[in-house]
Amino acid sequence: MLIETPDGLFPRIEQVTMRHEKNHYHIGHLRSLEAESIHIMREVAAEFKRPVMLYSVGKDSSVMVRLAQKAFFPAPVPFPLLHVDTSYKFEEMYAFRDAFTKEAGLNLVVHRNEAALAKKANPYDLGTGACCGFLKTRALLDGLAAGGYDAAFGGARRDEEKSRAKERIFSFRNRDGGWDPKNQRPELWNLYNARVKRGETIRVFPLSNWTEMDVWHYIHLEKIPIVPMYFAAEREVVDMDGHLIPVERFPFPDRLRRKPVRLMCRFRSLGCSPCTGAIRSTATSVPEIIAEMIEVRTSERANRVIDHDGEASMEQKKKDGYF
Amino acid sequence: MSEPKTHSDELTRFLAEEGEKELVRISTAGSVDDGKSTLIGRLLHDTQNIYEDQLHALADESARGSASRQVDWALLTDGLKAEREQGITIDVAYRYFSSHRRKFILADTPGHEQYTRNMATGASTADLAIVLVDARKGLRRQSKRHAFIAALLGIPHMVVAVNKMDLVGYDEAVFERIRDEFSTFATRLGIPDLRFLPISALVGDNVVATSDRMPWYRGEPLLQIMESVFVAGDRNLVDLRLPVQYVNRPHQDFRGYCGQMVSGILRKGSKIEVLPSGKQAHVASITTYDGELDEAAPPMSITVTLDRELDIGRGDMLIHPHNRPTVNRHLEAMMVWMDEMPLDPETRYLVKQTTRTTTALISEVRYRVDVDNLTRQEAAPLQVNEIGRVVLLAQEDLYFDAYHKNRGTGSLILIHPLTHRTVAAGMIIDRQPSDQLPASMDVTRAPISRRPMRQGRVTRDEVARRLDQRPRTLWLTGLVSSGKSEIAYALERKLFERGKLATVLDGGKMRRGLSRELGFGSAGVAENLRRAAETARLFNEAGLIAICSFVSPVAKLREQVSEIVGPDQFSVVHVDATPAHCEARDETGLYRQAREGLVQNLAGWNSPYEAPDEPDVYLDMTQLSIDACVEKILEFLERTQAD
Numbered sequence: 001m002l003i004e005t006p007d008g009l010f011p012r013i014e015q016v017t018m019r020h021e022k023n024h025y026h027i028g029h030l031r032s033l034e035a036e037s038i039h040i041m042r043e044v045a046a047e048f049k050r051p052v053m054l055y056s057v058g059k060d061s062s063v064m065v066r067l068a069q070k071a072f073f074p075a076p077v078p079f080p081l082l083h084v085d086t087s088y089k090f091e092e093m094y095a096f097r098d099a100f101t102k103e104a105g106l107n108l109v110v111h112r113n114e115a116a117l118a119k120k121a122n123p124y125d126l127g128t129g130a131c132c133g134f135l136k137t138r139a140l141l142d143g144l145a146a147g148g149y150d151a152a153f154g155g156a157r158r159d160e161e162k163s164r165a166k167e168r169i170f171s172f173r174n175r176d177g178g179w180d181p182k183n184q185r186p187e188l189w190n191l192y193n194a195r196v197k198r199g200e201t202i203r204v205f206p207l208s209n210w211t212e213m214d215v216w217h218y219i220h221l222e223k224i225p226i227v228p229m230y231f232a233a234e235r236e237v238v239d240m241d242g243h244l245i246p247v248e249r250f251p252f253p254d255r256l257r258r259k260p261v262r263l264m265c266r267f268r269s270l271g272c273s274p275c276t277g278a279i280r281s282t283a284t285s286v287p288e289i290i291a292e293m294i295e296v297r298t299s300e301r302a303n304r305v306i307d308h309d310g311e312a313s314m315e316q317k318k319k320d321g322y323f
Numbered sequence: 324m325s326e327p328k329t330h331s332d333e334l335t336r337f338l339a340e341e342g343e344k345e346l347v348r349i350s351t352a353g354s355v356d357d358g359k360s361t362l363i364g365r366l367l368h369d370t371q372n373i374y375e376d377q378l379h380a381l382a383d384e385s386a387r388g389s390a391s392r393q394v395d396w397a398l399l400t401d402g403l404k405a406e407r408e409q410g411i412t413i414d415v416a417y418r419y420f421s422s423h424r425r426k427f428i429l430a431d432t433p434g435h436e437q438y439t440r441n442m443a444t445g446a447s448t449a450d451l452a453i454v455l456v457d458a459r460k461g462l463r464r465q466s467k468r469h470a471f472i473a474a475l476l477g478i479p480h481m482v483v484a485v486n487k488m489d490l491v492g493y494d495e496a497v498f499e500r501i502r503d504e505f506s507t508f509a510t511r512l513g514i515p516d517l518r519f520l521p522i523s524a525l526v527g528d529n530v531v532a533t534s535d536r537m538p539w540y541r542g543e544p545l546l547q548i549m550e551s552v553f554v555a556g557d558r559n560l561v562d563l564r565l566p567v568q569y570v571n572r573p574h575q576d577f578r579g580y581c582g583q584m585v586s587g588i589l590r591k592g593s594k595i596e597v598l599p600s601g602k603q604a605h606v607a608s609i610t611t612y613d614g615e616l617d618e619a620a621p622p623m624s625i626t627v628t629l630d631r632e633l634d635i636g637r638g639d640m641l642i643h644p645h646n647r648p649t650v651n652r653h654l655e656a657m658m659v660w661m662d663e664m665p666l667d668p669e670t671r672y673l674v675k676q677t678t679r680t681t682t683a684l685i686s687e688v689r690y691r692v693d694v695d696n697l698t699r700q701e702a703a704p705l706q707v708n709e710i711g712r713v714v715l716l717a718q719e720d721l722y723f724d725a726y727h728k729n730r731g732t733g734s735l736i737l738i739h740p741l742t743h744r745t746v747a748a749g750m751i752i753d754r755q756p757s758d759q760l761p762a763s764m765d766v767t768r769a770p771i772s773r774r775p776m777r778q779g780r781v782t783r784d785e786v787a788r789r790l791d792q793r794p795r796t797l798w799l800t801g802l803v804s805s806g807k808s809e810i811a812y813a814l815e816r817k818l819f820e821r822g823k824l825a826t827v828l829d830g831g832k833m834r835r836g837l838s839r840e841l842g843f844g845s846a847g848v849a850e851n852l853r854r855a856a857e858t859a860r861l862f863n864e865a866g867l868i869a870i871c872s873f874v875s876p877v878a879k880l881r882e883q884v885s886e887i888v889g890p891d892q893f894s895v896v897h898v899d900a901t902p903a904h905c906e907a908r909d910e911t912g913l914y915r916q917a918r919e920g921l922v923q924n925l926a927g928w929n930s931p932y933e934a935p936d937e938p939d940v941y942l943d944m945t946q947l948s949i950d951a952c953v954e955k956i957l958e959f960l961e962r963t964q965a966d
């Protein structure tokens with residue numbers, strides 16, 4: 001993250017810094033990003049009939065919720081949160097979700113693909129691709145249709161993954177929820193095109209321009225509550241082909257289980273428990289996580305099994321309607 | 324892994340600095356050939372913004388694609404599968420990286436002509452443009468195109484990076500030749516801050532650190548320029564423009580107007596004016612989640628409460644009372660056309676400008692720009708990726724400034740009313756009084772090319788025989804208050820008494836309904852006449868005699884009216900009176916207002932009246948009474964009854 005350059009190389013910058021100090025209206029990048037996100041959220045609230053915020057319980061969702069609170073203060077957040085639940089999230093995530101949304105007075109809607117769950121859909125038997133297809137993508141599309149939502153906020157960031165780097169902030173979805181990456185609406189300045197016909201929707205990404213570092217830094221500054229799993233603790237995990245998968249109670253065949261070990265670890269991003277790996281870490285606070293990020297040089301989704309299904313797996317999922 | 328951390332001071336300092344870093348948006352354009360992706364890859368790599376697993380994936384893919392062992396940076400920047408397979412960049416991709424002092428958002432766009440729209444998208448928010456030139460090939464179309472788009476979209480700072488210097492032996496003469504050629508070209512673009520820099524992205528010369536292979540270059544390396552370019556000064560802190568985005572009304576006691584500061588400074592207690600109502604109030608509070616503020620600057624998103632209740636909604640704008648933007652339905656803009664469907668002058672597009680959305684017609688394309696040599700081409704409907712200067716007529720007033728003064732209030736997009744696609748982006752050009760806009764009816768489809776509309780089973784001749792009259796249009800032209808309308812209505816009565824059916828069309832009738840939304844500038848007048856002509860034609864087709872009474876001061880417009888109605892059934896009556904005669908009998912008050920300077924374009928007074936050369940009927944109002952005039956017209960009608 002930090003560039004190692006001898007200070008002597010920057011004669012001009014001193015000058016610039018002095019000018020900044022004189023400029024009382026200097027606004028740092030985090031406040032710029034915050035202002036942009038708030039603008040996006042208000043634009044959605046003003047232009048759509050039934051917006052909803054996709055809530056994944058993760059740190060980006062926590063940040064999105066805080067931005068929504070800021071955008072509409074002193075009024076409450078004027079749209080519901082939708083959690084598309086695969087039923088395979090960690091217990092700590094469910095506990096956090098219920099406590100967090102209750103305390104913040106948010107209207108939480110939970111949607112599951114009950115039909116698929118009744119047939120015991122799981123990643124071991126179906127493979128991660130099909131499992132995600134049923135429990136995430138299908139459930140998401142059904143959940144959006146059930147609520148009659150015409151716009152859905154998502155916490156995705158462009159720095160996460162290379163197909164996301166091309167995503168618009170207002171990203172058009174056809175009647176099947178699909179994304180056509182080659183035919184996106186041009187998006188200039190902050191003039192967002194919110195026009196849809198019945199059945200078509202817009203996915204809105206207010207955190208598009210945030211990086212992982214920005215998100216953590218904002219969590220730190222704003223003291224935003226996040227799931228404790230992001231912090232290091234001693235956990236029982238199984239080493240699955242290099243991914244440290246935590247042991248939780250699942251109805252999966254024993255043949256897939258390996259010998260669990262206990263070690264200090266934390267989660268860099270949160271997904272379903274069978275598919276989310278932990279990383280070894282001793283970071284127990286947000287500043288420590290940030291310090292670790294500066295040193296640890298792997299990208300954030302590296303421990304998500306689903307992204308590695310194929311070279312373009314995220315792009316394909318998004319075309320099918322995934323976030 | 325890492326041992327327990329003890330650098331809490333260092334971390335605290337880092338976090339403090341990190342939060343205050345300035346956000347700088349950069350746009351690049353170019354193809355893989357120019358080495359654009361290599362440059363970006365090099366910047367990301369050398370600033371240590373590429374993660375190890377991304378580097379591994381990159382190495383895997385590079386090995387699969389080519390025999391060379393060099394890392395192919397384009398694989399990192401070209402995100403979409405189709406692009407990776409075809410080796411092209413087809414859309415804007417955003418990259419994020421940071422240095423000690425700044426956070427960078429880099430919009431990486433394709434350089435080909437067919438991706439002009441993507442280039443414009445990437446440039447729309449950029450503070451700095453990096454234009455790449457291949458040292459071996461010299462200044463080519465693509466680099467010029469990018470420079471033009473960057474200038475058009477108002478990017479204040481531009482760096483021309485002459486790349487692949489390693490392949491020309493780091494020759495200073497090559498660099499200077501390109502610099503001179505580009506400078507000549509760029510004088511016409513008016514770029515406020517233009518710099519040149521020799522680099523080799525592949526090897527890393529002058530990218531992050533100064534290269535000792537080019538001692539003749541005494542400037543800074545690219546990253547240092549990116550770090551030091553002074554962008555805070557580009558903000559407009561003078562003209563207060565706060566477009567109301569959303570009205571926040573949680574309960575009876577709170578009514579907040581939400582918006583993002585476009586420009587200017589808003590202070591608690593200061594007096595503001597609301598557009599369009601013109602009502603004034605004081606700022607009671609600037610409310611945020613983090614507490615009240617005393618003042619707000621761009622780009623903050625804030626909520627404002629006022630000291631009195633005003634009717635304010637989305638699309639209104641808060642300004643300082645003595646610093647108003649232009650308020651007009653008419654504007655001229657440079658427009659980048661972005662849709663496969665070309666510009667259609669008869670489509671009423673949705674226009675979104677600040678937080679206002681209304682509809683608009685493009686009433687004229689003044690010229691197209693040939694981006695490659697910066698020349699003006701004759702106007703034609705803009706096609707995808709073409710750029711031109713257009714005249715836009717909106718349904719409602721817009722509140723705008725010239726784009727070069729204010730990107731936030733000077734920009735607009737057009738959305739197609741049916742496909743809902745974003746079809747164009749516009750940069751508003753300096754204010755121009757609407758009465759100086761062109762008086763023209765180019766909006767009209769050429770009447771010659773029209774297929775006959777009458778497809779019913781009743782022929783025109785049958786109608787004419789039934790009514791025992793020849794349907795035709797009498798066009799009365801003359802100054803305001805010359806007596807046109809009096810003659811028209813007297814004539815209508817006389818014809819009725821003789822068993823003929825006639826009807827009068829005049830400004831009053833048109834403006835009350837059909838032309839309700841039009842202005843009184845030249846373009847509005849032209850469009851009103853076009854509509855009147857089309858209406859007269861329909862009346863004629865229904866068998867009626869149309870008596871049209873319009874000032875219609877411009878000969879060219881009357882010719883076009885004649886074309887629309889059909890020259891065979893069209894006759895001009897010149898109602899001639901001196902301005903003094905008209906002023907004496909004026910009941911409209913227009914002459915008095917013109918004397919007071921309140922009316923700018925009164926024909927025959929302070930704007931020209933082109934008298935018809937050979938009118939079918941000439942009426943000298945200083946000599947003839949109204950009845951005498953009517954008689955003369957009736958004589959004319961009888962005389963030409965059989966024609």
